[in-house]
Amino acid sequence: MPNFEQTSPAAAYDIEAARAAFPIKTISVTPAGEGHKVISFGIPSYNAAKDMDHCISSILEGSKYAPDVEIIIVDDGSQDETGSKADEWEARYPGIVRVVHQENGGHGMAVRAGLREAHGTYYKVVDSDDWLDASALSTMLTILRGFEERDLRVDLFISNYVYEKVHEGTHTTISYRMALPRKKVFTWDDIGRFRFDQNLLMHSLCYRTDVLRAHELPMPPHTFYVDNIYAYVPLPNCKTLYYADIDLYRYFIGREGQSVNEATMVKRLDQQYRITRIMMESYHLYEDVPQEKLRSYMMGYFTMMMAICSVFTKLSDKPGIDDELTALWGDLRAYDEKMYRKARHGVIGWGTNLPGKMGEKTTIGMYHLASKIFKFN
Template sequence: MKKFDKLITFTVPCYNSEAYMRHCIDSILVGGDDIEIIIIDDGSTKDRTAEIADEYQEKYPNICRAIHQENGGHGSGVNNGIKNARGKYFKVVDSDDWVDKDAYLKILAKLKEFEESGTNIDLLITNYVYEKPSTNEQKIIDFSKGLPQNRVFGWEDMGKFGPNEFFVMHTLIYKTQILWDSKVELPIHMFYVDSIFATMPLPYVKEIYYMKENFYRYFVGRDDQSVNQDMILKRIDQYMYIPQIICETFDHNETVKISPKLAEYVFRLIRILSLISTIFLNMNPSKENERKRKEYWKMIKKNQPVTYRRIRYYMPCIIANFPGHIGTLMAKIGYTVSKKILKFN
């Protein structure tokens, strides 16, 4: 097995990120020589992203590495980070986000404790916080009701999660070997691929640890963010492709053999992604979007017949699939409610 040089690798994918990448990288540098930061310049051309990445590498040669690649999108940057990681653990931090110092130091101390005691951890989970500076709003996504605290646990020890509690990229620190073993590879030139990163390696995870720390700070409010309503409508084909990949990859019966609770979690994820996809298609009614909606549900039925029956006749999905003007009205109402509950925009 490979000997790791660092405790944890942070990968920061950057694309024309000059305006905010320093704030992100500086928040991670607090970890000192125990960590490495791989700064991925994803073919930036409109600003000084590439120069700033090189600047950090020159100033912090034992911590920062700059990797310049042809533009391939967020997924390509994450793939490159996984490939080049030298840390035992792996974390992605988007260039417009940052990490909380106090929570960060506690996490590093806990990872060191695991190393000293020989405790194996495949996945470390933390809380994350939606940060909207323009309105001074915060929303903490807390997993303490559904996950045991202060002990190592497995999938069958999980409790019930709230409607907005899912394992997104922001909340996960994987053991790097798990990512290599799972052979997870994100699609290039595509948005919303973080759901694949947060899902595909899970069957390889056995030992889990949860820390009730508000570690990751997720910035919301930029007009060009991929989770902005107009952007999702514009890229709805890409958004719908993500649950399709998950459906085609996860066999429900095989996942049940690994863990019934993991299978139930994946079902919940497919359900919410399917609901959101349907809502957005009906918010922008057209013959083409009607065709896409029908084809999407045919795909679910073909690849996951058990999951299809449970999802399609889930009341919010029934309502979201109403045809015509009623469906459009229900979609708009559903979007407003979902945005408040799930904070996906």
């Protein structure tokens, strides 16, 4: 994920202020026919001049410059040539590329801006330092166009993504072959079990635009890790799904200062806490989510977020950070006792909160081993 500017990293999340500063206005999706857009790709961009050309080109070339594809570049108050380069792309490909210039608000506000302006039936976020595989994109577009031709409503399109460690020359594919049905429209009742490394992340998701607009996306400004909210909060509103076993999204890993870099995550632990609290307070899962398999998946995802907070608290030397973690777990228990028990007393919760110095070393060691195996940072 690109390194979005952090003008007020410690600020509490104020949803009303975010709505006022970065509103999501209602725009009707363009009806089928002349000018119709089957998909809008939102590209949040902050100081992205070095990387954005590859990202944009991958979508244009992979879609064969199709007129039913829309690319919305959101220049999030960049201080380099991002804005002018975005304008050049729009001038070269009018009707396909559009540009939004806004004051810096962070990744979440850039995602919201793209959604606000989208005319496509579907909306997918592609970060400016990532890219899409051409063959997989062609397949995706064929499938989405088929949905529209048959007037078939699909709320969520899922595909694989690939961790690309360019500097090491390695890559790791995250697929959902054992967890999701293939080549059919399905519901949450049809899903299988997800491994802990198999969460549905922003990179794997393409929502119907109207699903995202129908409910508030509580994306705080000037905060990293909002992609977890994007990949979690809308799920109960998705009634029909489709999984394409294609390696579409190429997720660049390894840039110094990247948000998933271990040292960066320790430094921004307060933001990880903030995102986890927002996810916690989005649902009483065992009351609000009736689909048992979806509830189980979301509980697993949320448990992983609590585990990340626990692990990185152990990696941090910030004074008082242990008390902050204790408060987070206490707040979860007060909010929802059942969610607390599932998160804290399951295998992952137990393994990431081992007591004492030896327990701390064991937890950190297990985390580093998992990182080497699954290549997630």
